[in-house]
Amino acid sequence: MSIRLLAKILESPLPNPPRCVGEGARFPVSPLYKGGLRGVYSTYARGLLIAMFIFNKKYxxxxxxxxxxxxxxxxxxxxxxxxxxxxDVLVVILIYCFVKAFWNIHSSIVALSVFVFSCIIEIFQYFNFVNNLGLQKYKILAVALGSVFDWKDIIAYAIGIITVLWLENRT
Structure with a gap:
């Protein structure tokens, strides 16, 4: 299929255009807006990106x-x-606050993602990731990634994430 034919299909108007509202849009968007379906996708994508990327001073x-x-x-x-x-409890809260400072994502998704990320780093420590890649000479990176696996760290991460979820969902 040629690019011209694909562009023609994407720009052809529909007989009864469905209406949808992008998360960042303040007005309904029709497939006829800005040149057919391609306009809807780009407008919706821009609206979604605007809605996702924010700057939250509190976080x-x-x-x-x-x-x-x-x-x-x-x-x-x-x-x-x-x-x-x-x-370790505070570091997961720190990562959570960093993500929430720049992205507008639901708190439970961010909390779960931060917990999984922290557990992955802990699993890397179990397999001696820093030494295997030769990163031990970079002291700050070695300290940040850690070098010793401990189950208590995962418990600390869980306590930090539970604290975050409790603070975010209390009313």
Whole structure:
């Protein structure tokens, strides 16, 4: 099928155009709008992207505060509870706030995604991912990815995500 024929099919108007509302659009969009179906797809996609990408000051400031707390824990605290456990609880909340600062996605989807991401990083630690890729010479990256698998870390991630969901869904 040639590109011209495909373009002609996409631009041909329908006899009874269905109407739909894009998430970012403030008005109904018809397939006849902006040159047939192609216009609807591009308009809807732009509206959806506008609706997804946002800047939320509250979550951005929470991200900055949590990041500073994590730095203080990493630099000044060297114990067996706050650094390994509370730091892991806070890191999933930090990642959650970072995602929510820039994307308008439902809180449960973000929370589940952050938990899965954190568990994947923990599984990488089990397989000694940092050393196998030769990343141990990059200290900041090695500390961020971690090097020791521990089931308590996954429990800490779960506590952090449960805390986030509780705070987001309380009324």
């Amino acid at each position: 951005f400031y929470l991200t900055l505060i949590l990041f500073l707390i994590e730095i203080c824990i990493a630099v000044f605290v060297n114990d067996s509870f706050i650094r390994p456990f509370i730091g």
